[in-house]
Amino acid sequence: AQTVTQSQPEMSVQEAETVTLSCTYDTSESDYYLFWYKQPPSRQMILVIRQEAYKQQNATENRFSVNFQKAAKSFSLKISDSQLGDAAMYFCAYRSAEGNDMRFGAGTRLTVKP
């Protein structure tokens, strides 16, 4: 079964600085999707960025970018120019191209210091 591991329960970053959140996953499949979701104190799950495994190019969305290393099964999220509003729980998730269940990591709580 596919598993997703986020080894950093908590991270902090200074406002305007850059922070990288780590995620590794275990799978025997070659085609899948990876996601980063943000969960602020409101508890709403918000999609931050997604990556298709067949794409070699790393996905970017404004200040958010990923470093996707397929061979290493690593999918880290980089947040540039951190803002106070970035403070939240961040979840890494895996979704097989064959099935519809989504596996989530345990989450990383990001604190942004002014």
Place this chain on the structure above:
Amino acid sequence: DSGVTQTPKHLITATGQRVTLRCSPRSGDLSVYWYQQSLDQGLQFLIQYYNGEERAKGNILERFSAQQFPDLHSELNLSSLELGDSALYFCASSVGGQPTYEQYFGPGTRLTVT
């Protein structure tokens, strides 16, 4: 606002009782997913419906059941409730039923079992 609505926002009930959680997907979305977020188990996929039919099943207990109605809204029924069922229950929706489609999450229903 994702466009996915869930009612009620909060629910407090006693052990052994039965509750129904309701979800209305975004306009035009045919697929609905249910997730459970608890302190013990983290975020877990429960079940998916597509256009009224069950499409995928995850870690859903036998005491739980779901359905999707002709107007595409969905209900998650939880019965014989236990203290461990206390959690945040999310509904998400997507346009299609395949993994390639992005899921949009509702605000969640917080269930407390006393």
